[in-house]
Amino acid sequence: MYPAPFRYFRPSSLGEAIKLLSELGDSAKPLAGGQTLIPVLKLRMDEPSDLIDIARLPNIRYIQNDNGQISIGALATHANIAMSEISKQVPIVRDCAGGIADTQVRNRGTIGGSVSAADPSCDWPALLHTLDAEIVCQGPNGKRVLTIRDFILDSYTTALTDAELVTEIRFKVPENHSGGSYIGFKKAAPAYPAASVGIQIALAEEDVCKDVRLVLSAAGPKPVISEEAEAVLRGNSLSKDNLEKAAEAIIAASDPPSDSRGSASFKRTMLHSLFMKAANIAIDRARGNNIIGAHEYV
């Protein structure tokens, strides 16, 4: 319930933060919203010697749309994003940002923190795959940009090197006649998702898929993507048959763990059900309909 002792620093600039992290080594942890780190500390699952508070670093909390090129500062909270114009324009973003945990957690948790944690059952790492997002990182050796696929490596493991921090997440607003949907299943809002699916579709015509991105979350050590599944749909009709085939392909590529949230078999079944629902909503949205998204609770 109470964390072990640690030292606390609040650097006033990103450079200072990076320097501190390098000097203190891997027993120092950055603290942004704290919605992931503080519960871990309270259970004493981790006992860092130093916390570097980066939540107030200037110029890292913004949501900008520069002619369709979206840049979100790493310190933007899930709530900030859910209530932004971007979310209105790109409903799949609101599904994710507005569906993480509950209101209180969304008011503090940051997109940068979520992406850096790479928790296999959490939403941002998966969602960003549907938008071909890029992650901007800064560290002692300067700045670099990684695709989300190159950034999330394994469960709780990213490509961040020592003392490197995520500073920005970038993606493009999907083209016209696009629609996406992100749906998760969990016992309750503040519980962890047991299975989630993200689908972003661009329509060529009413029922034909121009392009598609599919992702599964809580279905393996990292977000599950499948070129094979996407190939079933890309350039083809979005018939129920094709959607079923695509669902089957991507679920075959997944490896959901059997645990107290359900057996692997149950999770695969749930993933399938969510896939079909998400696909229908994505197509409906791509046709211009305003559908309010919601996760599924028991």
Add this chain to the structure above:
Amino acid sequence: MSESTQLVPITVTVNGKAYQREVEPRLLLVEFIRATLGLTGTHIGCDTSYCGACTIIVDGDTVKSCTLLAVQADGSEILTVEGLEQDGELHPLQQAFSQNHGLQCGFCTPGMLMSSLALLAENPDPDIKDIRKRLAGNICRCTGYQNIIKSVQAAAKSLRED
């Protein structure tokens, strides 16, 4: 870690009053409010940020105070349940909860009130879906939530009309 424990000076405004204290970095905000400031209305009901009994308003947003360090709240304006009453007069939201039996044991109530207040501040006419979504992170084990929904609706009506 047992050599001189670091103490961090913080300044917080709670219910309109400014406080300056020195705290250990690991002190949770909920402990700061309850033990350091003696405002015990905010409660602790779990240890994995689930139940929301510790919900307060920091800089206009509801947060779970068990998942913030006191040092993170330095410079912030905080509203707790004790701040709803003014000069002995109850807020219509508090009255609505009581009149509609939206509380039984009262342990979840401060958190429920803060979440409900924030909802009504943003949305003066919430429908049931809005209320459920906003209170999804506040657990009650006594009321079954039926009268809590009723209370929020009654408060909304009262605030619109009075």
Add this chain to the structure above:
Amino acid sequence: MEMKFDGEFKIDLPREEVFEILSNPEKFAPLFPTFHSMEMKDERTANLKVKVGIGRIIATSTTELTLEEAVPPLRARYVGKGNVMQGAYQMVSSFDLEEVDGGTLVKWQAETTLVGKILSIAGGGLRGYAEKEINKLITSLQEALSPEAQAAKLQAQAQYRGWFSRLIQFLFGTDKNKVTTPENVPAATADSVSYAPHPADAMTIKQESKQKIDHILNAKRIEKRLGRKEDKRLITGRGLFVDDHQPAGSLHMCLVRSPYAHAKILSIDVSKAEALAGVICTITGKEVAELTQPFTQIGPEPSALIQDFCLAVDKVRHQGDPIVAVIAESKHIAADAAQLVEVDYETLPVVITCEDALKDETVLHDPAGTNLTWQGVYDYGDVDKAFEEAKHIVKIDHLKFHRFSSTALESNAVVATWDKRDEIDFFCNTIMTVPIAMIAPALNVRSDQIRLRTHDIGGAFGNKIGNYPYMTLAALASRKAGGLPVKWVETRSEYMQAGGHGSERNFYDTEVALDKDGVITALRSRHVDDCGAYPRYEPLGCVIWAQVLPASYKLRNVHIDFSQVVTNKGPCAPNRGYSRLPHMWFMERVMDICGHELGIPADEIRLRNYIDEFPYTTPNGCVYDSGDFVAMLNKAKEVIGWDEWKEKQKQARAEGRCLGIGIGTTLDSGTNNFAQSQIINPFLPFSSNSVVSTIKLDLDGSVSVCVSTFPQGQGHETTASQVVAEELGLDTDFVHVKTGFDTERNSHSGTSGTYASQFAVTGLSAVHGAVVKIKNEMKKLAAHALEANEDDLEFGIGEQGPEVRVVGTNKGVNYWALSNMVNYNKASLPEELREISLNVRHTYVPPFEAPDLEKKYGNLTLTYAMQLHIAVVEVDTDTYKSKVLDYAIVDDCGKVINHMIVEGQVHGGAAHGLGAALVEIMPFDKEGNVLAGSFTDYAPITINSMPDLKCANTETPSPFSYNGAKGMGEGGGAPLHSISAAIQDALYDKGVIIQHSHNSPMYLYEYVTNKLMEPVTVESR
């Protein structure tokens, strides 16, 4: 959690060399890639610290690694045990070496058992991570063993002072990962701290939110009447729950708990914990065994021989069993110190299931010699004859009621002070006075040396009856710490391990005899209850269920073989619906399954079987006071729109959708006859029940009431004041009911408490009796003061406040004046009135007689509230997720004293029932790991999963209570019955019979797809 790994790799070194390294702990251990440090305990044993982690969460693990076997140059085997991240593990690993061309083939295997909180946090799904870590370890071992690595090592050793410093340098990154500081970065050292203000770009967002909050805070305030007396303090954050009580100088207690479900305690080392600054003292089980008596056991021998102390003494019997108490100046230091306590365990086989417990191959309590706490047969009527004459016999092999809990939001907590006066003060949240009877003998004190008090309690639902061991421990801690108050507040994780959950029950070999109309004439069954590791309030549950033996039905021939066992799980405690709820669920399942098997609709078969005459004496002598099941069913059907839903169901079935409608009838028996405990153990000196209330006109004439209850939200202050106010013709504002419970008020009996659905009957009867007594005294005084006849007097309010006056006049005497005569002005009273105190006590004793212990026959409870629920559910045919489409509740609790409070209890009970039915379960793995170790895993039902409840009520007043009311707080858990029924109805065409009380999607999916149903057969003649 058990894991086995194996593999092989090749090293280009001769076998003797490889063997040399692998068989020498001093050389082998440092090869671990995340090796941190080590100490040799003896030449075969190393105590080492390695870092283990998942991603960026890295913790230090301490391990004792012993070389068990070495057969040069063939084989080396290590045994290890240690701690990692809130868990403990044991490991056996061996290396077999074979010579192959140019080198050595190492064949390795490892077997690990992991227990602890870490399992529950990871949801039992750690295998993948463990595999990765093991593979990483083997790869780097391989690399480290290679000739190149060996050569480099020698070189490194030559350069620096020994391999240890080399590793330190590696670890702290001064060699690799050189940090190049970007240009234009202000210099900062690890010691500088700067506290930056809010960045400007976030300000606007915050300003908007803040403005909105300020605006709503300034809403116009108009005074309005509040709902309950309790509310004012609770809605303003001025409730006083245990942790809100912060006496100056309080110390804090933190407990070290076992990660193992069953183990011997070999040794405990508290030295490092005690050395931490701010730690006052520690207490171990050994000390507790010396200083205290084991807690009284309720059961007969052999379970009476169980030795239950407030800390585990030689053995731990469940994950979370407390073994050491650490007392320190702050909660933080106590938690830090608790981590420093070192305990050595020797694991024992773990008993998790009833079936295993019954075998008695592994016995939890040696003094008892068996895991059986109680066994008895309840036999009534002529069961054999009824089966001979039956037209149908339905056999149900197995029904299972799961383990869950009400999880009150406030956890168990206490502030205990055992000071210089040698008196013990408990500011706590227990809910009965029975704990005094448990604690006093344990601590070798008189009961009157104990002050027990509560103020506000954040829910209990029965569970908190079980927290007296912690109170006992905190008292010992206070005494040891020199008489300072010691506070203990249970964390939620601790509650999930040991906080007192509802017991699980198995129903085996059920046989039901029915006549040609589907009326049940007889039932045979074998029930086994699982109460966790320590009985405590058990085995009382072995008779409590008999209060509702036939449930709502008129069968007269019953044979139930009932037993209870202990298992290596947290000790159970009464949980809302205590012991009756599992039985009611069982009977509803029986009714439902019989109906389905015989093709009789659910409502019809119930109508044919319902008891329809009241008062009704059940086969075992209990008396159902009043009720009308038929009226309730009709009302519920009306409320839910039964016919419309039946139509929709037809439609749905035609479309292949699984829509089900289920009925759940339940009873809530209240006001116990404690003589039923003698059916469990004839030596128990308990019978009937008594509830006390005192009322006085205080020195200034104000009306002050004490009820000996421990309310946790049931609104006792409000309803008690209602009763008094009504009698005195006053507004409830003039009646002051003391909050909570306090032995100092001297208003209690041995069975006082808030439990078992009884307040409306017992508490209010006591209050009523007391106010009637004081009215008599007041009349006598008033008659004297006003020179009038007592018969000409009435109670009401006059110009000078509450008064007694002569009817039809304004000649009255107010309460201040009455009190004055008695308290200050004795000479104003004639001799015969001077004994009047205006301070009266009334004890309500329900009209019970002693039961026949041999026949297990007698009236066990006074009143029977009833509920009837109807659920409409649609079940997804792929995911088995159930959606509640509609829900109706009809409640009958006799005469309703306060509609608002009654309805609130109905809602709350429904939420607990729905939670248990669809979301909440406490599973264990076979090592006894608690898998729902936190709220995040257990997921108590949230607002999103509660349907809108359509509630109505019927009223059949009880003939047995003065006010016609029936106690009703527990509710009877009907959603468990109705949801099981609705799901079965939805899935019946698929051949699904619901045999388990928990049907979350995850569980129902496994149940159906893996065909886990156990046999149900029908024999028709």
